[in-house]
Amino acid sequence: MVDKEAARREYPDIRALEHSTLKVPYEILNKKFRTAQKAIDREVTNVLGGSNEILHCSSDPRNQSIDSVANFLGGVVQKLTALKRKADDCYNQEQGCLKNCKLRINHLQDRMDQLRKELPDDDFGVTVWQRKRCSRFIVDHLLRQGYYKAAIDLIEEADIKGLCNVEIFTVARKIEASLQIKNVSLCLNWCIDNRSRLKKIKSSLEFNLRMQEFIELIREGERLDAVKYARRHFSNIDAGSRDLMQRAMGLLAFQIDTKCQPYQDMYNPHRWKTLLQQFREDIFSLYQLKERSMFSVVLQVGLASLKTPDCYDECKKNLQCPICSSNFNEIARSLPFSHCSHSRLVCKISGEEMNGNNPPMMLPNGMVYGEKALLKLADLNHGIVTCPRTNASYPFSDLKRVFLL
Amino acid sequence: MQVNAEGKPDGEEKDSKEWKGLESVSNEVAKAALKINNAHQQYYKDIDGLLEYVTNMHQQFLDLKEADQDPMSNSSVMQSLTRTIERIKEAVSKISSNHKELHSSISKIGKAIDKNFVTDDHIMSKEDVLDTSKQDALMEIICEHLLRLGCIDVGKTLIKEAELKWDESRLEPFTELNQILRACRDHNLDPAMQWVKRHKSALDARSSPLEFMLHRIKFISLLQDDEHQALEYARHFGKLQKLMACFLFSKNGRLSTSPYATFLSPNIWMEVCDVIVSDACAMMGLSSESSLAISLNAGCLAATSLLMLKSQLKYPHLHDVWSNADELPIEIDLGSKYHFHSAFACPVMRSRSSDTNPPMRLSCGHAISKEAVNKLLTGSKMKCPYCPQETRRDEPKELYF
Numbered sequence: 164m165v166d167k168e169a170a171r172r173e174y175p176d177i178r179a180l181e182h183s184t185l186k187v188p189y190e191i192l193n194k195k196f197r198t199a200q201k202a203i204d205r206e207v208t209n210v211l212g213g214s215n216e217i218l219h220c221s222s223d224p225r226n227q228s229i230d231s232v233a234n235f236l237g238g239v240v241q242k243l244t245a246l247k248r249k250a251d252d253c254y255n256q257e258q259g260c261l262k263n264c265k266l267r268i269n270h271l272q273d274r275m276d277q278l279r280k281e282l283p284d285d286d287f288g289v290t291v292w293q294r295k296r297c298s299r300f301i302v303d304h305l306l307r308q309g310y311y312k313a314a315i316d317l318i319e320e321a322d323i324k325g326l327c328n329v330e331i332f333t334v335a336r337k338i339e340a341s342l343q344i345k346n347v348s349l350c351l352n353w354c355i356d357n358r359s360r361l362k363k364i365k366s367s368l369e370f371n372l373r374m375q376e377f378i379e380l381i382r383e384g385e386r387l388d389a390v391k392y393a394r395r396h397f398s399n400i401d402a403g404s405r406d407l408m409q410r411a412m413g414l415l416a417f418q419i420d421t422k423c424q425p426y427q428d429m430y431n432p433h434r435w436k437t438l439l440q441q442f443r444e445d446i447f448s449l450y451q452l453k454e455r456s457m458f459s460v461v462l463q464v465g466l467a468s469l470k471t472p473d474c475y476d477e478c479k480k481n482l483q484c485p486i487c488s489s490n491f492n493e494i495a496r497s498l499p500f501s502h503c504s505h506s507r508l509v510c511k512i513s514g515e516e517m518n519g520n521n522p523p524m525m526l527p528n529g530m531v532y533g534e535k536a537l538l539k540l541a542d543l544n545h546g547i548v549t550c551p552r553t554n555a556s557y558p559f560s561d562l563k564r565v566f567l568l
Numbered sequence: 569m570q571v572n573a574e575g576k577p578d579g580e581e582k583d584s585k586e587w588k589g590l591e592s593v594s595n596e597v598a599k600a601a602l603k604i605n606n607a608h609q610q611y612y613k614d615i616d617g618l619l620e621y622v623t624n625m626h627q628q629f630l631d632l633k634e635a636d637q638d639p640m641s642n643s644s645v646m647q648s649l650t651r652t653i654e655r656i657k658e659a660v661s662k663i664s665s666n667h668k669e670l671h672s673s674i675s676k677i678g679k680a681i682d683k684n685f686v687t688d689d690h691i692m693s694k695e696d697v698l699d700t701s702k703q704d705a706l707m708e709i710i711c712e713h714l715l716r717l718g719c720i721d722v723g724k725t726l727i728k729e730a731e732l733k734w735d736e737s738r739l740e741p742f743t744e745l746n747q748i749l750r751a752c753r754d755h756n757l758d759p760a761m762q763w764v765k766r767h768k769s770a771l772d773a774r775s776s777p778l779e780f781m782l783h784r785i786k787f788i789s790l791l792q793d794d795e796h797q798a799l800e801y802a803r804h805f806g807k808l809q810k811l812m813a814c815f816l817f818s819k820n821g822r823l824s825t826s827p828y829a830t831f832l833s834p835n836i837w838m839e840v841c842d843v844i845v846s847d848a849c850a851m852m853g854l855s856s857e858s859s860l861a862i863s864l865n866a867g868c869l870a871a872t873s874l875l876m877l878k879s880q881l882k883y884p885h886l887h888d889v890w891s892n893a894d895e896l897p898i899e900i901d902l903g904s905k906y907h908f909h910s911a912f913a914c915p916v917m918r919s920r921s922s923d924t925n926p927p928m929r930l931s932c933g934h935a936i937s938k939e940a941v942n943k944l945l946t947g948s949k950m951k952c953p954y955c956p957q958e959t960r961r962d963e964p965k966e967l968y969f
Contacts, residue, residue: 172586174876176868182685185593189678196674203667207660214653221649229633232649236626239656243622247615250663254608257670261601264677268594275590284905287835297864301710305726308703313726320719458864459698464874465867468900472922473909484908485859490705490712497697502896503911503920507904508969516904523969525929530968552968565967566933568915568954 175278177271180461184267184299186451187328192260194357199253206246213239266325270295295323304458306332309339331450335443342439345379347372350442357449366445370404371438373397374411378429382419389415466495471503483514506567512536512551524562528555531565589684596680600673607666618659625652686875707732713860715742716845718749745848752841755789757782760844767851776847780807781840787811788831792823862906870900910969916940916953928964932957935967 217235220228274292282289298321305314311332318327334353341349354361354369361368373396380389397408410425417426447454466486473479474486474495485491508517510533517523521533530550540548541559549556625648632645698706707730714723720742727734748759764771764779771778783805790798791814799815802808817826824832846856855862877898912921914937921927927935932952936944941964944950948961 169585170873170876174872174879175587176872178587178589178684179686179872179875180868182681182687185681185685186678189674189681192674193678196671200664200667200671203664207664210660211657214656217649218653221646229629233626233629233633236622236629240619240622240626243615243619243656243660246660246663247619250611250615250667253667254604254611257604258601258608261597261604264597265601268590268597271590272594284903287839291838293865293868294861296868297713297861300864301713304706305710308707308730310726310729313722313729316722316725317714317719320717320722455696459696461864461867461871462860463697463867464870465863465865467896468870468902469863469866469906469908471909471911472920479909481908482853483855483857485855485863487908488855488859490709491859491863494698494702494705494709500895502899503913504899504918505901506911506913506915507907508910508912509907511969514908516907517910525965525967529929529966563929564933565929565935566954567912567935 171278171281175275177274180457181271183328183452183457184271184326185264187331188260188263188267190450191330192257192264195253195256195260199250199257202253203246203250206242206249210239210242210246213242263325270326295321295326298323299326300456300458300461302327304456307456309336311336328450328452331446331452335446338442338446339439342435342442345435347376350438353446360449361445364445364448366441366448367404368438368441368445370400370407371441374407375434375438377411378414378434381414382430386415463498466491467498468501470495470498470500472500481509481514508567510536512540523565523567525565526550526555526557527561528553528557530555537562587684589680592684593677593680596673596677600670600677603673604670607670611663611666614659614663618656622652622656625649686879704730704732708734709860713858715739715746716849716854716858718746718753718841718845720746741852745845748844749841752837752844755837757786760840763844763848767847770851771847774847774850776843778840778843778847781836781843783808784811784831785836785840788814788823788828788836791815866902866906869902869906873900874898912937912967912969914940916943927967927969929967930957930959931963932959938964938966 213235217232217239220231220235273288277286277289277292284290298317302314302317302321302323305311305317306327306329314327314332315329318324318329338349338353341347351369351372354366354372358369373392377389377392377397380386380392393412397411400408410429414426414429417423419430421427421430444454446452469484470486473481474484474492480487486495508523508531509515510517510521510523512532513536515521515533515535517531517533521535523531524534524537525531526548528550530552532550537548537559546559547556548559548562628645707726711723711726711732711734714720714726720739723742724739726732744763748763751757751759760782764782768779783801787798787801787808788811790801795815802812811828814823814826814828817823817828823829830836850856912927912935913919914921914925914927916936917940919925919937919939921937925937925939928938928941929935930941930950930952932955934952934954936953940953941950944953945961949958950961951958
């Protein structure tokens with residue numbers, strides 16, 4: 164058994180569960196920073212280019228003219244203004260990201276404060292925080308499934324704005340929608356935008372997208388265009404993809420309805436589904452989103468820790484137990500049972516725990532209930548208790564205590 | 569400060585194992601924010617200064633042009649032009665490099681997060697039990713949860729988006745509930761009161777505190793407006809007697825410093841909403857708390873315990889158990905709130921009871937499993953492992969929890 168006190172101090176639940184909550188806005192910040200640096204450098208290059216023009220102009224005796232210098236100076240002023248606007252925008256965006264990080268940290272800090280104060284589970288603040296956590300998990304899962312409207316509505320209702328990673332999924336959704344109508348351009352732009360990071364994770368997405376465009380050109384009968392396309396985009400590929408390249412070139416020789424493998428596979432429109440899947444995996448990877456939602460993981464662990472053999476025994480169902488209800492019952496079927504090395508007993512009449520305060524009492528027929536509930540029954544019926552399961556009646560004095568260790 | 573045996577300040581040993589990860593990350597974020605703010609401010613000065621300078625130069629040239637003078641032959645003008653170009657180059661390079669320097673502060677944030685928060689959730693196997701075939705059931709579960717929360721509109725949106733096969737009749741029992749909840753959120757108790765009247769007998773059978781809670785809220789809000797009305801109201805409902813002392817504090821808003829201050833907090837509305845949901849669902853034959861919420865909260869507790877044990881290297885291959893559908897290797901104590909079924913573990917054999925191996929009560933009252941009884945029987949008697957009393961062969965009684 165786990166020492167609860169030590170566990171709480173060393174391993175508060177946010178340590179185990181909230182990595183994504185903080186990492187994702189960090190990755191967004193990182194991306195914004197890199198984009199910003201590129202943009203600033205671009206503008207700086209423009210400005211430097213403009214200033215060089217002035218230098219050339221003023222040092223070249225043949226081309227000296229007040230007009231041109233004045234114009235170039237005006238040009239530099241414009242470029243500086245553009246730089247100002249751009250850099251301003253970049254800084255503001257970065258600061259916005261950091262604000263979002265801070266918002267999430269504050270939310271998690273609330274939880275740390277609750278844990279430190281060791282507030283009970285039914286404390287109002289704790290309940291509210293846990294409800295928000297449930298909603299966050301649900302929203303994340305809904306976003307992953309593609310149910311964006313429901314997710315956004317729930318964010319509004321549950322008051323968890325800023326705590327959910329909506330932006331990434333909004334971007335993903337647009338690209339996925341375009342891939343579904345067999346258009347690669349949005350996805351390609353995204354790949355080009357994120358080229359360096361995709362390279363780090365050794366993604367072949369860009370290559371596969373180009374390959375698909377190539378295949379589609381052949382499908383439409385534009386073989387010449389396909390060859391031109393191949394020349395343009397497939398000339399600098401690495402050795403690893405060379406085999407694929409050759410196969411692709413071979414495709415030129417086969418008709419769309421060929422039965423010859425692997426060319427038949429290459430013409431298969433199912434490849435679009437694979438591309439979509441690959442895109443999802445890559446974008447998740449870039450933003451450090453796990454492939455399974457926290458909702459999914461936590462739910463499975465929760466169900467396993469609640470699952471008992473009684474849940475699958477028709478006569479032992481408990482209305483309050485989640486696993487006993489039909490949907491959960493099905494889902495939990497293939498999960499492991501909870502482990503039990505210490506007895507814990509629940510009175511079937513009251514639902515209360517049977518322990519020192521409410522000792523288990525055995526009726527002469529072997530049925531066991533909590534003393535509190537039995538006393539209540541006896542009170543209402545002149546000292547006679549009737550077992551709710553067998554309908555047998557006994558005087559209270561016939562009941563015997565059961566001792567557990 | 570008290571000092572313990574090792575000369576360390578008392579309480580420090582406890583604290584040294586305490587997790588400070590969130591503070592760590594928070595510090596890095598604060599540092600980065602400070603740096604970016606400063607860089608931003610600095611950049612403003614730089615760019616504005618530069619712009620002004622270059623604009624002046626430009627203006628100078630324009631003026632000279634107007635005056636029809638040839639600046640090219642004016643060496644001082646040319647010199648200042650050259651200087652300007654130098655300055656531009658310097659300043660914009662500085663702007664770029666200042667921004668670049670921020671990178672290290674930013675990446676420190678990422679490192680702090682990775683260092684302090686658990687990154688792998690490999691408490692489970694790669695194979696997902698919740699595969700696509702189960703997604704519909706999952707969406708149904710989520711939908712039920714939303715309806716209980718009072719988010720019927722979100723539920724309807726989800727039904728449409730996920731193309732769940734739910735017809736109106738399934739939503740109907742929740743429509744009224746949602747109306748009542750919505751009204752409560754707007755601090756309107758009437759629908760709730762009417763509902764309570766209609767279902768009074770069922771609520772009384774459950775010993776529900778709902779009616780009292782509603783009256784209490786009404787009473788307190790009347791008290792703040794009009795004492796006489798409050799008194800009239802209290803006369804109607806005898807149970808409000810315990811709140812009569814409120815009148816002592818009702819003047820000049822002293823209620824907020826009285827022992828009755830808790831009844832002023834906005835939480836009371838949410839509390840009463842919770843009781844309404846709990847009662848309404850119980851009367852519909854559903855569990856009184858959201859099953860999904862129970863499961864998720866249990867999961868959070870369990871996942872934390874599992875990851876902690878994993879980090880202590882007690883169960884490095886935890887994820888193997890998920891594919892065997894057997895039993896978790898360790899006990900996770902969730903607390904009595906999550907105990908819905910009795911579970912008996914024999915103290916002798918250390919195994920869980922089953923239909924073939926039920927718990928038995930010995931004549932002394934101690935409970936052990938049938939297997940243990942058979943094991944301990946010598947001849948026609950057995951001695952209880954926990955007390956000196958003997959039990960005859962035919963005495964142990966099978967227990968049904």
